[in-house]
Amino acid sequence: MTEPLTFPEAFQHTVSVKPDAVSLRTLDDSPDLTWRAYGEAVRRIAGGLAALGVHRGQTVATMLTNRTEFHLSETAASHLGATTFSIYNTSSPEQIGYLLGHAGTRVVICERQFAGRISAAGGPVEHLLVVDDGDLDRLTPSPGFDFEASWRSVRPDDVLCLLYTSGTTGPPKGVEHTHRGALALARSFTSSFPMGDDDTEISYLPAAHAADRFLSHYFAMRYGVEVTPVADLRQLPAALAAVHPTTFAAVPRVWEKIKLGLEMRLQADPGLAAGFRAGEPRVLAAVRAQSGLDKLRWALSGAAAIPPDVYAFLELLGIPVSEAWGMSECGLGIGSPPAQARAGTIGAPLPGLETRLTEDGELLVRGPFLMKGYRNDPAKTAETIDPEGWLHTGDIVTVADDGHITIVDRKKELIINASGKNMSPTNIENAISSGSPLIGPMMVVGDNKPYNVALITLDPDVAAAFGEKLDLEPDPAVLVKDERIRHAVQDAVDTGNAKLSRVEQVKQFTLVPAFWEPGGDEITPTMKVRRKPIAQKYATEIAELYTRRADG
Secondary structure, three states: OOOOOOHHHHHHHHHHHOOOOEEEOOOOOOOOEEHHHHHHHHHHHHHHHHHOOOOOOOEEEEEOOOOHHHHHHHHHHHHOOOEEEEOOOOOOHHHHHHHHHHHOOOEEEEOHHHHHHHHHHOOOOOEEEEHHHOOOOOOOOOOOOOHHHHHHOOOOOOEEEEEEOOOOOOOOOEEEEEHHHHHHHHHHHHHHOOOOOOOEEEEOOOOOOHHHHHHHHHHHHHHOOEEEEOOOHHHHHHHHHHHOOOEEEEOHHHHHHHHHHHHHHHHOOHHHHHHHHOOOHHHHHHHHHHHOOOOOOEEEEOOOOOOHHHHHHHHHHOOOEEEEEEEOOOEEEEEOOOOOOOOOOOOOEOOOOEEEEOOOOEEEEEOOOOOOEEOOOHHHHHHHEOOOOOEEEEEEEEEOOOOOEEEEEEHHHOEEOOOOOEEOHHHHHHHHHOOOOOEEEEEEEOOOOOOEEEEEEEOHHHHHHHHHHOOOOOOHHHHOOOHHHHHHHHHHHHHHHOOOOHHHOEEEEEEOOOOOOEOOOOEOOOOOEOHHHHHHHOHHHHHHHHHHHHHO
16 A cells, blocks of 8 residues: 555554454453454444534543544544544542643543543543443434544544653643654664564553553554453553563563563473573573463663663563663654664664754654644744754663663763762662562662662552462561561662662662652662652652761
């Protein structure tokens, strides 16, 4: 086919060429959807949304877990020329109200579990459609609705979707992506990481995040990929074993949990474990097959650096994993295919993306798939994209002779200690947390200070298993007081410190008696540390760490 100009055009082509193939697979008793059935549902829902007044240029929001109805409703709204966006499931009524008001959203599609929060949020919403209550099923087109004319009227430079930033430095900004830009991104990405109609993937990351929205929704409809939505991250191991996906993307924490699960399985079979450590092909193949990772053609790790021991484990297992880089403002822009991937780097720029470094090492990027801008915020847009079209990423990087890029840290997050030494808190945190799966999110402090200290939390899942073995309640307030757990964390800190220069080492730490959950005060939904709010919330604990060192 000729290159489509919009995603409705791409979707309609896929429906026409493979109507009987499965488009959306389910893991429960619900029927799988073929592309024909997907297309028929989109036609009906689009007509129903149009009857509610949705038309080109309006916004439609979804607050859903990963499920079939997300794809149906989003694609239907896109066929009307509407701009869609997703709300993180962890969002509070106040946060939801801000997004709905900022986007001017009149129609929200949600699950019953979120309806109360959305109603409490207020805003301009006129229609709240609850999928559990059958609201989507009851949508019907008005007489005379012309579906064909509707989707053909969508233009390449119409805004396809909004991606709201996580708001670590202020109110969330609405990143606008057009059909033209997102299709350019699809072409660029698949030139290095191919996707085709024989591929299968699992959708489990939040749809409010660029990775899932592009890979599992837009790219999937463009290339005819079979997608299996998984609503609960705890179902992921079972889903992998059932689906055996050919492509897969994960954040480092997910890869760590996959590694931990496989290691526990190996510990239960010493013979298997010995063969695994020896790299016996037969054993490695069996472990890959049992875990559902045996058919992967490529896999991605992104959002943060993957710990070296996790990467080495995946390499030994034979998983074709590449670290990649992206941001809401430009999608997935940097990454090398597995054969060219190198540990510790995010790879090289994808075709079409230009890169440049400023004098202080900040990465600038320019290309056809950058955002149109921040919604209703030309001033912030101008701060981020300069007059020459360069997007200032805020990432400090180094570039090797072969073009592979290594991220040092965020420009605004570098620690400059009392002696003027510049340090990367992320590198320090990675070194410490890689010492034990017991360590959850953490934050290193040391700006304008004589030495570094850390606030450390426990990983909820690992801590629960650890506590069960020690006959402790799975309450973080109980767990952090146990000397055995404190010793395990101290060992990890010591191991991490051994990898760091003396000035980077963590001299004191405190175990926080709470879990930092995604979407909470301390951690964004995409697992980024909210450094300023944490510093304010835990100011007393941080001050005590420096007092303790001085007294000691």
